[in-house]
Amino acid sequence: DTAVSQTPKYLVTQMGNDKSIKCEQNLGHDTMYWYKQDSKKFLKIMFSYNNKELIINETVPNRFSPKSPDKAHLNLHINSLELGDSAVYFCASSPHSNTEAFFGQGTRLTVV
Amino acid sequence: GENVEQHPSTLSVQEGDSAVIKCTYSDSASNYFPWYKQELGKGPQLIIDIRSNVGEKKDQRIAVTLNKTAKHFSLHITETQPEDSAVYFCAASLSGSARQLTFGSGTQLTVLP
Numbered sequence: 001d002t003a004v005s006q007t008p009k010y011l012v013t014q015m016g017n018d019k020s021i022k023c024e025q026n027l028g029h030d031t032m033y034w035y036k037q038d039s040k041k042f043l044k045i046m047f048s049y050n051n052k053e054l055i056i057n058e059t060v061p062n063r064f065s066p067k068s069p070d071k072a073h074l075n076l077h078i079n080s081l082e083l084g085d086s087a088v089y090f091c092a093s094s095p096h097s098n099t100e101a102f103f104g105q106g107t108r109l110t111v112v
Numbered sequence: 113g114e115n116v117e118q119h120p121s122t123l124s125v126q127e128g129d130s131a132v133i134k135c136t137y138s139d140s141a142s143n144y145f146p147w148y149k150q151e152l153g154k155g156p157q158l159i160i161d162i163r164s165n166v167g168e169k170k171d172q173r174i175a176v177t178l179n180k181t182a183k184h185f186s187l188h189i190t191e192t193q194p195e196d197s198a199v200y201f202c203a204a205s206l207s208g209s210a211r212q213l214t215f216g217s218g219t220q221l222t223v224l225p
Contacts, residue, residue: 004155031210031211033210040217041150041199041217041218041220042215042217042218043156043201043215043218044215045212045213045214048211048212055211055212090155090156092155092210094209094210094211099144099146099158099161099208099209099210100146100158100161100210101158101210101213103148103155103156103157104155105153105154105155106153106154106155
């Protein structure tokens with residue numbers, strides 16, 4: 001009955017690899033997000049997406065790309081992983097024009 | 113773009129005391145200010161929020177105040193309990209919603225028994 005679920009919870013991979021993090025929400029929300037939380041706990045939005053538009057934070061490298069097979073899913077694909085990509089990635093969702101964002105439990109990505 | 117500064121970065125209080133966390137924002141057009149609590153190993157969770165047309169909002173032991181002129185807002189927790197220990201984030205939004213939130217850098221609150 002988890003509202004926003006991400007898989008995997010932990011991901012360890014080598015530099016240069018391509019990986020994906022999956023996110024699903026069962027709340028019927030219109031908008032989904034990806035956030036990156038660095039080692040200092042700083043939370044920064046990467047993408048905001050609904051069925052009408054994708055808003056990309058201009059600081060996000062184009063090695064990162066969101067893919068939404070349907071309204072309930074927003075997966076994060078990362079190509080050519082770098083050491084600096086190590087962080088906790090959070091998926092979140094919110095109803096259209098509503099104020100509360102519901103976060104998943106996070107995926108801790110470690111690039112070695 | 114919007115910039116949100118949050119202070120202090122760490123805060124320790126005795127159980128039963130009050131805790132205050134302060135944030136300032138740069139864009140006067142921001143109109144929605146939520147506060148999120150993040151417990152260890154979990155995602156952030158909304159605890160209270162305020163819109164720019166309101167100066168203060170309270171929910172049991174938690175209150176938020178907003179000073180639009182000075183562009184700062186604060187979180188007040190009274191009668192703190194050990195379970196209040198967590199990282200607290202303020203945020204600001206230009207869209208009036210959860211879209212395009214800019215977060216502060218977080219405050220690690222520790223409530224000592």
